[in-house]
Amino acid sequence: MIRDITIGQYFTGHSALHRMDPRTKLVLTIAYIVVLFLTDSLPGYLLAIGLLVLCYKLAHIGLKVILRSLKPVIPLVLFTGILNMFFISGDVLWHWWIFRITQQGLYFAAIMSVRIICLIAGTSLLTYTTSPIALTDGLERLLAPLAKLHFPVHELAMMMTITLRFIPTLVEETDKIMSAQKSRGADMETGGLIKRVKALVPILIPLFVSSFRRADELALAMECRCYRGGEGRTRMRQLHMGGVDLAATAVMALICAGIILCNYLPL
Amino acid sequence: MKEPIIQVKDLVFSYQSSDESLPPHRALRGVSLEVPEGQFLAVLGHNGCGKSTLAKHLNGILVPESGQVLIDGIDTRDDDRIFDIRQIVGMVFQNPDNQIVATIVEEDVAFAPENMGVPPAEIRRRVDWALETVNMQKYRQQATYQLSGGQKQRVAIAGILAMQPRCIVLDEPTAMLDPHGRRRILATIRTLNRELGMTVVLITHYMDEAAQADRVLVMDDGAVVMDDIPQRVFSRVTELQAIGLDVPQPSELAFQLRRQGVELPYDILTVDDCVTALAHLLEA
Amino acid sequence: MAIIKTTDLTYIYNAGLPTQTTAIKDINIEIEEGAFVGVIGHTGSGKSTLIQHLNGLLRPTSGKVYIDGRDIWAHKEQIRQVRFDVGLVFQYPEYQLFEETVYKDIAFGPGNMDLSDSEIDSRVKQAAEAVELSPADLQKSPFELSGGQKRRAAIAGVLAMEPKILILDEPTAGLDPRGRDTILKLITRYHQEKKNTILLVSHSMEDVAKFASKVLVMSDTGVLMYDTVQAVFSHAQQIRQIGLSIPQITQIFIQLADRGYPVPRNVYSVEQGVHEIQKLLQGREGGKP
Numbered sequence: 001m002i003r004d005i006t007i008g009q010y011f012t013g014h015s016a017l018h019r020m021d022p023r024t025k026l027v028l029t030i031a032y033i034v035v036l037f038l039t040d041s042l043p044g045y046l047l048a049i050g051l052l053v054l055c056y057k058l059a060h061i062g063l064k065v066i067l068r069s070l071k072p073v074i075p076l077v078l079f080t081g082i083l084n085m086f087f088i089s090g091d092v093l094w095h096w097w098i099f100r101i102t103q104q105g106l107y108f109a110a111i112m113s114v115r116i117i118c119l120i121a122g123t124s125l126l127t128y129t130t131s132p133i134a135l136t137d138g139l140e141r142l143l144a145p146l147a148k149l150h151f152p153v154h155e156l157a158m159m160m161t162i163t164l165r166f167i168p169t170l171v172e173e174t175d176k177i178m179s180a181q182k183s184r185g186a187d188m189e190t191g192g193l194i195k196r197v198k199a200l201v202p203i204l205i206p207l208f209v210s211s212f213r214r215a216d217e218l219a220l221a222m223e224c225r226c227y228r229g230g231e232g233r234t235r236m237r238q239l240h241m242g243g244v245d246l247a248a249t250a251v252m253a254l255i256c257a258g259i260i261l262c263n264y265l266p267l
Numbered sequence: 268m269k270e271p272i273i274q275v276k277d278l279v280f281s282y283q284s285s286d287e288s289l290p291p292h293r294a295l296r297g298v299s300l301e302v303p304e305g306q307f308l309a310v311l312g313h314n315g316c317g318k319s320t321l322a323k324h325l326n327g328i329l330v331p332e333s334g335q336v337l338i339d340g341i342d343t344r345d346d347d348r349i350f351d352i353r354q355i356v357g358m359v360f361q362n363p364d365n366q367i368v369a370t371i372v373e374e375d376v377a378f379a380p381e382n383m384g385v386p387p388a389e390i391r392r393r394v395d396w397a398l399e400t401v402n403m404q405k406y407r408q409q410a411t412y413q414l415s416g417g418q419k420q421r422v423a424i425a426g427i428l429a430m431q432p433r434c435i436v437l438d439e440p441t442a443m444l445d446p447h448g449r450r451r452i453l454a455t456i457r458t459l460n461r462e463l464g465m466t467v468v469l470i471t472h473y474m475d476e477a478a479q480a481d482r483v484l485v486m487d488d489g490a491v492v493m494d495d496i497p498q499r500v501f502s503r504v505t506e507l508q509a510i511g512l513d514v515p516q517p518s519e520l521a522f523q524l525r526r527q528g529v530e531l532p533y534d535i536l537t538v539d540d541c542v543t544a545l546a547h548l549l550e551a
Numbered sequence: 552m553a554i555i556k557t558t559d560l561t562y563i564y565n566a567g568l569p570t571q572t573t574a575i576k577d578i579n580i581e582i583e584e585g586a587f588v589g590v591i592g593h594t595g596s597g598k599s600t601l602i603q604h605l606n607g608l609l610r611p612t613s614g615k616v617y618i619d620g621r622d623i624w625a626h627k628e629q630i631r632q633v634r635f636d637v638g639l640v641f642q643y644p645e646y647q648l649f650e651e652t653v654y655k656d657i658a659f660g661p662g663n664m665d666l667s668d669s670e671i672d673s674r675v676k677q678a679a680e681a682v683e684l685s686p687a688d689l690q691k692s693p694f695e696l697s698g699g700q701k702r703r704a705a706i707a708g709v710l711a712m713e714p715k716i717l718i719l720d721e722p723t724a725g726l727d728p729r730g731r732d733t734i735l736k737l738i739t740r741y742h743q744e745k746k747n748t749i750l751l752v753s754h755s756m757e758d759v760a761k762f763a764s765k766v767l768v769m770s771d772t773g774v775l776m777y778d779t780v781q782a783v784f785s786h787a788q789q790i791r792q793i794g795l796s797i798p799q800i801t802q803i804f805i806q807l808a809d810r811g812y813p814v815p816r817n818v819y820s821v822e823q824g825v826h827e828i829q830k831l832l833q834g835r836e837g838g839k840p
Contacts, residue, residue, distance in 0.1 A: 010370070012408050064568075133374045165370045168412040173646075179608050180647040183639040184708060185631055185663030202659065205649035209694065214365045221366035224326060224358040225379035225426060226350050236377035236390040313727040314698060361725075415594065442725045445594045446754050447794060472727040511729035516757065516799040516821055523825045529832065538799050542806045545828065549812050 010131050016244050017059040017129040022138025024245040028252050029126045035256045036118055044262035045114055051255050052121055059129050069124045070117060077113050084109040132164035134237065141239060147230075154230025162218070170211065177206050270340060272355070272434050272466050273302035273325060277334035280320055294320040296489040297334070304433065307460040307467045309480035309497075313511040317489040318470045322438045325468065326356040339433070354383065357427030361439040363419035372414075372422055373398065373407040379430045390429075397425040400463070401455050417448025421455060428459075434466035435459060441476065453479060474501065474515050478536045485512070498534030517541035552620055553581035554716060554748050555605060560614035562600050574600035576772045578614070582750075582765075587742050589759030589780070590752040592769030593794045598752055601769065602718050605750075606637035619715070635664055638714030642721050644705035648693035653684065653704050656693050660712040671711075678711035681741055683733070699730035703737070710741065717741075718750040723758070735762060760784065760798045760819035768795070781817050800824050 039045055090104030140157035147153040181202045188199045278298040281291035294317045302308055312318045323329040324336050327343040336343045338352045360366050369375035373394050380390045398404045401421040420440055427435055441449040459465045477483050483500040485493035487510040493500050504514050504522040521535040535541050560578040565571050575597040592598045603609045604616050607623050607630040616623050623633045650656035657678055661671045679689055682703035693704055723731040739762055742749050753759050766783040768776040770793040776783050787797050787805055804818040818824050
């Protein structure tokens with residue numbers, strides 16, 4: 001069911017990772033992604049994977065959750081993997097008709113797969129350990145300087161907050177509407193592409209209508225709670241950079257340096 | 268004497284139809300009302316009688332077409348003071364899902380004081396207090412979408428309490444809840460009124476909820492048709508039924524028996540009232 | 552023969568995940584054709600899960616569902632046929648309306664059944680009549696209707712499939728007393744005319760007592776009782792223990808009986824209550840010298 005999607009989900013907890021400042025986590029995640037794409041050696045990848053495993057251990061998030069979050073990207077991983085496997089020239093290991101697998105191809109396929117998996121697992125970790133509000137909060141504050149350039153930072157953050165808040169509600173609603181239409185004999189499982197697209201109409205229209213109604217009511221409720229944009233707004237949660245942040249940044253810097261160094265090691 | 272917190276004078280309001288050629292629909296036709304501070308007022312009526320339109324005038328979401336609404340002496344037409352008004356009169360709506368802004372319970376409760384620019388330590392204090400008051404303290408770190416309807420509605424009430432309003436208007440807060448959720452919300456409302464001395468305006472079409480108020484206002488077709496204590500309102504069974512409302516079974520039993528010439532008091536509302544009165548009758 | 556029968560029906564959500572929950576467990580019920588069954592139980596007791604099994608929206612984790620004697624999952628590809636035989640009206644069904652006109656929306660269900668156009672037309676008109684929507688209403692957009700009308704249009708969309716069994720999940724939720732009475736009146740009339748089987752999920756014990764012939768009580772993933780209204784509400788204590796209430800009028804008479812007055816405990820309507828009290832008072836006057 002659609003409910004099983006875990007990407008973007010937050011798990012409450014009190015681990016060191018949960019306690020870190022969202023700004024630190026955001027910056028470190030970006031750093032991790034950059035480094036991931038700079039890596040070009042086996043020890044480097046091992047370090048990158050090792051770091052991830054360590055972080056997941058620290059956050060008390062199990063293997064099962066990671067695997068579930070990876071499920072939707074499996075096709076992507078397979079696709080890039082296969083593409084790399086067949087289309088990179090080099091020493092041929094096996095070939096049949098126009099297909100050939102080269103040693104280099106296999107190597108790149110493995111690397112691309114590892115990169116994508118680490119990328120997803122790494123960014124998922126950010127959302128697993130950071131409440132959506134803290135995340136948008138962190139983002140809003142990181143981008144605060146842009147507000148001076150009349151970039152709508154607060155509005156953007158508020159939109160993100162509300163989107164995240166309503167995703168589960170809309171997923172549930174979609175489920176309900178689908179069940180209701182199926183009860184009226186709607187057939188969503190068989191037929192060609194056009195038939196299937198047509199079968200979505202009875203789902204999408206009620207969903208749109210109800211989303212507009214929700215948006216209306218929410219806007220009203222927000223007004224009643226004195227919402228008037230970002231100006232003069234205070235926040236309950238004060239962000240503090242503490243020891244954890246310092247330690248994490250240090251560890252991250254070391255590991256990143258290590259990964260990059262690995263590129264230059266004679267291996 | 269202290270000025271009433273809510274003063275509504277000859278309030279008239281119409282909705283313009285989206286079709287310009289149609290005449291506007293008159294939702295309120297001259298409503299006058301005064302609510303003293305600390306009162307628990309229930310506004311009763313069927314759908315479309317104007318009760319929600321009236322509610323929306325009490326914190327300036329709608330402004331009168333003619334007539335006047337004064338909240339603590341402030342005219343709701345005064346744009347400069349609109350946020351003062353909204354802070355004095357908090358509003359809770361029917362669908363709990365559509366009034367929760369944040370993903371985590373306590374973050375949502377903090378939304379209003381954050382908008383008001385309250386200092387962080389004070390927000391924290393208010394959030395804790397508000398959650399305590401609605402008995403949701405132990406869910407403060409939970410995701411809002413995992414809560415039941417009744418729990419969500421209590422979070423919504425806490426979100427309003429965090430503004431520290433003097434009056435709270437609830438527009439059919441229990442219409443979408445199961446009986447358990449309804450009971451909890453009613454208990455919460457009573458606490459607000461009796462223990463915190465807050466003025467409560469409860470818009471509802473449930474008689475048993477209205478029965479718990481100090482005063483019941485019955486609306487029909489944009490006008491106030493009854494305004495009295497619950498016992499006296501609910502003894503007017505025929506009139507209530509004529510305007511599409513129903514009467515609690517104990518009141519109806521008493522009414523039917525009275526019509527048959529049985530001598531029973533007029534103020535029977537609850538099962539206990541009814542049992543006591545019937546026992547008294549049978550004892551005689 | 553029972554029109555609905557389940558044997559050891561069990562359903563587990565998110566099996567194998569940390570969030571695994573048993574929604575219903577070992578449910579064995581037999582509902583006879585033509586019954587009007589009130590289904591009661593607090594939120595989370597498994598009512599919604601049970602009714603979604605009866606038209607094959609959910610597939611049992613274990614156990615069987617028989618409709619009209621046939622195992623509905625015997626031929627998986629025929630599950631749509633089951634949905635035409637067992638009409639399910641969800642809570643707040645107006646949120647499923649999507650067509651340009653009310654007519655087209657009501658025609659959606661029958662349109663999925665491979666019927667002739669004239670048959671669809673007659674079914675739509677009959678269903679609209681059953682829920683008291685006028686021919687003029689049929690040409691409107693469903694979004695122009697009032698709340699109560701929308702609800703009725705959505706119910707008509709299921710009635711037009713002419714199901715043998717009609718299941719309604721809290722069809723009166725969120726309506727005012729007038730809207731509620733209209734819906735209940737329509738359902739009762741429909742039942743009397745078609746003599747089909749109806750399951751009505753409700754939180755209102757007063758409504759269940761008034762309209763249903765049988766009551767199915769769900770509690771904590773199982774069926775606690777399935778019996779006549781009289782029999783079920785005579786277990787007041789047990790009903791209260793699972794967090795449900797009994798009709799207020801019944802409560803009054805049970806309390807009077809507990810105080811030793813010679814009144815019956817099985818009073819379910821105000822009319823009946825008035826009658827009982829009068830009988831008692833007259834008996835007394837008659838007894839006076």
